[in-house]
Amino acid sequence: MTPELISEHGLKPEEYDRILKLIGREPSLTELGIFSAMWNEHCSYKSSKVHLRTLPTKGPWVIQGPGENAGVIDIGDGLACVFKMESHNHPSYIEPYQGAATGVGGILRDVFTMGARPIACLNALSFGAPSHPKTRHLVSGVVAGIGGYGNSFGVPTVGGSVRFHARYDGNCLVNAMAVGIAHKDQIFYAAASGIGMPIVYLGSKTGRDGIHGASMASAEFDEDSEEKRPTVQVGDPFSEKLLLEACLEIMQKGCVIAIQDMGAAGLTCSAVEMGAKGDLGVTLDLDKVPCREKGMSAYEMMLSESQERMLMVLRPDKEEEAEAIFRKWGLDFALVGETTPSKRFIVRHGGDVMADLPIKELGDQAPEYKRPFVHGVKPKEIEAETVQAPVGIVEALEKLLATPDLCSKRWVWEQYDHVILGNTVQRPGGDAAVVRIEDGPKGLALATDVTPRYCEADPFEGGKQAVAECWRNLTAVGSKPLAITDNLNFGNPERPEIMGQFVGCIRGIAEACKALDFPVVSGNVSLYNETNGRAILPTPSIGGVGLIDDFKKSATLAFKRAGETILLVGETTGWLGQSMYLREICGREEGAPPPVDLTEERENGDFVRALILDGTATAAHDLSDGGLLVGLAEMAMASLVGADLSPAPSDIPAHAHWFGEDQARYLVTVQTSDVDGVLVRAKAANVPVWAIGKTGGDTLTLAGERPILVTILRERFEAWLPAYMAGQL
């Protein structure tokens, strides 16, 4: 073993020393490959584990927290919701279509491996500045890839978020979330049990694609990152759909003891995890592995990331039945090994032992680092009075609605089949998607959120805000938020300032999750999102799931009819620091982000949810990017019903009132006859509520400003992304 070979495998000299000590000899090349696959950042979480342990992961409704293929929560009626979000950032930058497609494929497999039928997908996408020469190509490829996989597989993609910022120029982020429904007593896990049990390989054949994919995703990019294209896998949604049906069928027939999908680090990772989690050894015979081509070496087979494959511990008496099901679906089914009492991971090929390693140390006892971290200096708060308004209120609104981050993302979500399965109650474009569970009446609310510019300015507040905004979005459709999956995207953890961002965000997420009873049940960490030393904005994407007892009661953001009263829930101070207004209108990315008061979040949210569920609120919308006036415009554009708005209070500058991004706020509409009653209830609940206007007409009308037609706002809102993608901007 030369130092070059060791370093090419992404292993540090001290990690190699650890290997030598562990096995008492020099590893074979196959063994070195196996260590590199298991001990890279992507698979081992070696830099993040110590911090992830601080996240709240429990609750009476949590069936399975982090550590399995996906998280599982109880949603009543004997059903469970299985969900997770995972990144496919590095591959998507190198090869956007296949990178994004296999990201979707991987997360879907994580969900149906546990026995759940996928019912919805979401995503959170971050791209570089629109002016960057690669951005258009990446948006186009990533969106087509997500659609190409999900549409063919047959799951609706119901929601998500898309943002642009120059800090993603060299590293786009593709975070894909999948949600499935399983019977509570039919959840399948990865931990093997029983000695001498047959291990079966299922699905597609193994090829030479994706070798070292996980290691690639555990390093920074440089000028040569394009050369890593062969490490990107190729997706086959058709095979995955067959694999889904075949897996659910064998699970239902009771053939499965344990099952694990082959994702990152393929056969290696799935076999080791099944053994390590079950405290058992595993022996694999690679001569039995179905291969796409002849002459593949043990090294290649163990590191291939060919897609649409599963590994299963089979009930021995069910072999014939299980094989017949797989043959019916035209998929490979091969006995490739067995469980052993030895706690060794043994790989045979062509009669030789190619690897013989201790399985626990490979799996759950991989290295763990307490990397040094420093917290950045907190930026100063910006007093609203010190920010001059460069343009009038109406002009600022028109501009903001046509910015890349606030404009309509219809161009994106119309490429995703969002109606298949016939359960999509609220389609993309609202605060959260709502999907009916089976034949109802229950529904799930789903959303993904994070505000990276807040996280960059203040990781702790930003982490809190990401969770709080997700909770708020789920609340704004009337659901009770239950749990989250977190997808933590950061730069190089070996830099203390990046590690400081990570630690800060985790602390914020933990605090918000505790305060809102909103535990983390699954997640994924993506580090080294960095090119030539320039890191992405810290981006802890939060995917949330909420439950509504009757989906017909869910609220939408569209104004329903003229003559209703618009209520603003929550305190408005005119917080302009890190606001979209400050960035897009004033050209300043500065200041402290708005602080999140979690008690207020909870009180205000519970109040709004109650108004929705008892039918008092006729429309509801949470306030976030762009503030109050952008929120009002979104409600008007969704219905083409206008509004007449009261003037800003005298103690706040008008532009800060309309565009400040204070947290814990919602807009709701109620019938005017209900206003007094709602105000009394608000007072009793200690929730600040103001009537700020009335719906009606075809314009947004602010006191003292020129009225603006809602149709014109909508044109601007809808125009930017299609024009940009057509190369007209």
Add this chain to the structure above:
Amino acid sequence: MKAAVLVFPGINRERDMARTLRLISGRDPAIVWHTETELPSGTDLVVIPGGFSYGDYLRCGAIAARSPIMDAVRIYAAKGGLVLAVCNGFQIACEAGLLPGVLMRNARLKFVCRDIFLKVERSDTPFTRGYNAGQVIRVPTAHGEGNYTADADTIARLEGEGCVIFRYVGPDGTRDPAFNVNGSTNAIAGIINERGNVLGMMPHPENHVEAAIGPTDGRGLFAGLVEALDRAA
């Protein structure tokens, strides 16, 4: 109604279709696997649902059209049995020779999932008796290859013989290229064969049948079929 929903590997809207048939007819359809060589006895409606049969890796529908069950469907259709072919099903029906023409890549080259408006050209077919001629209905599309094309003679014959059943229009029923979602010739969204017993269409009426979920304009198609079949029985 005794419906049979065909399933080929990669079909993915069979559940949507089965649920809608159950909802409107009160009966569960038979689910028929592609390797079968016969339809269940007494079948009076064959449905070829949407999806990506064989991944659409060859021409859409080309492989499924050569499945064993399609021989049975051809015999059944030749005897006048009703066939409803939606989305990938339409593509399969064209490839199987049950309907003329072909569905090409959308003119704007992208997959489009969007509610669109269809003008119902005729109400005197078993598939459209639940609508009025000239009525505009709102149903979703979800496809990347729905651009209907045929040679000029075929198009002229389809138009001349009243075989065009659905056309993409604006909400007010007027023809406008902006609403021709995939660039189909003459904005054709659905056609029947000469005999009038096989309907192929790209949009998904089966996804717009429940008021609690959204618009219900798709109901007319299924309710009309139930009525037609009950009358025949």
